[in-house]
Amino acid sequence: MKLILMQIILAVTSSVTTCYKIKQTNSDRIVNGLNATLGQFPFMVSLSVVDSETVNHLCGGSIITRYWSLTAAHCIDTVTEILIKFDYIKLLGNNHIVKNSTQHDIDCYKIHSQFTKTAGANDITLIKVKQPFDGAYEKIIIRPPTNFKYVTDSIVTVVGWGDLSFRGAQSEVLKYVELRLVDDDSCRRMFDYFDSNSSITPDAVVCAGTRAKSACQGDSGGPLIQRLKHLYQIGIVSWGTACGEFPGVYARVTTYLGWIKKIMKQHNSNCPSKCITSHRNT
Incomplete structure (x- = not known):
């Protein structure tokens, strides 16, 4: 293999x-996203x-x-x-x-x-x-500005070839979707309901999602991007539960x-x- x-x-x-x-x-592939264009x-x-x-x-x-x-x-x-x-x-x-x-x-x-x-x-x-x-x-900058903060409800973008729905078909083309950052406490409460061992630690991860939109299977490892003056990679698709129903969990790039x-x-x-x-x- x-x-x-x-x-x-x-x-x-x-x-x-x-x-x-x-x-x-x-979890971790694009649900309800848009097709990317060549070179986007x-x-x-x-x-x-x-x-x-x-x-x-x-x-x-x-x-x-x-x-x-x-x-x-x-x-x-x-x-x-x-x-x-x-x-x-x-x-x-x-x-x-x-x-x-x-x-x-x-x-x-x-x-x-x-x-x-x-x-x-x-x-x-x-x-x-x-x-x-x-x-x-x-085209992408992983080191955000010195005054950068993860602000709840900020618009971010995730990109990938992952599943189009939970346990659904895989996308044939690269897709992207706009999400919003979710505050750590809300994210932790949602995941603790299903898994008390889930790792929602504010210094290591960031959560993002919008109703019926998320990453899904196959998008893991892809970038979570925020556009300020430039494009900044603020996260890495890590894990989640039931694509599009709960926020996705991303490794917090600034920590690393x-x-x-x-x-x-x-x-x-x-x-x-x-x-x-x-x-x-x-």
Whole structure:
């Protein structure tokens, strides 16, 4: 089985050691969204599993620098090959139809050392490629302004190829939907009703949703974006319950800016050839 990383406009292949198991969820794909146009989200990445000749979309992600891509930790599973594509991607059945792609070898990836599958905490991973991306990283900025605050009811956008409804059909085209940030207390109360072990911690996650609109299965790992003066990635699609019925839970990117900077600096010139296994599986 191969894990492929695909994007709207580039492509990457490589071999790395299998290390991780994926956390299966019942949420995280675009519900009641709009079709994206070519080039609208050039930093968007699709992670896909390849089994024999079949390609199945699994998760989303985003290109954040010339060499680095950001996604959710629970998306990395039995990795033997990763592909990133810069071009329009249309899904036909279980296959990706891709045009004008180029290939780049992956260098390494790093799962947050405190990632926990059961609680979904610290659900963040960085992936580095050997050849640089062409300009896509310039379209999104992960470091918000110094005075940035997560404000309840602010309009945000989530992007992905995920399911169109809870346990429904997968989208054939990239979609996006506008949501609103939900205050932490309200989000925690809603999820605690179903799961007292849910990880709604204000310093690590942010919640977003609008009635009948949300991310859903397959959108995990994709960016939660807020447009201020520029586009800022403020979250990573992590988990949720019953697409469109409850807010989605996103890893709070601002919490991990120090970790992101440290990992990129640490592996700027010498990435390990094998997977890094310093995360927890509890």
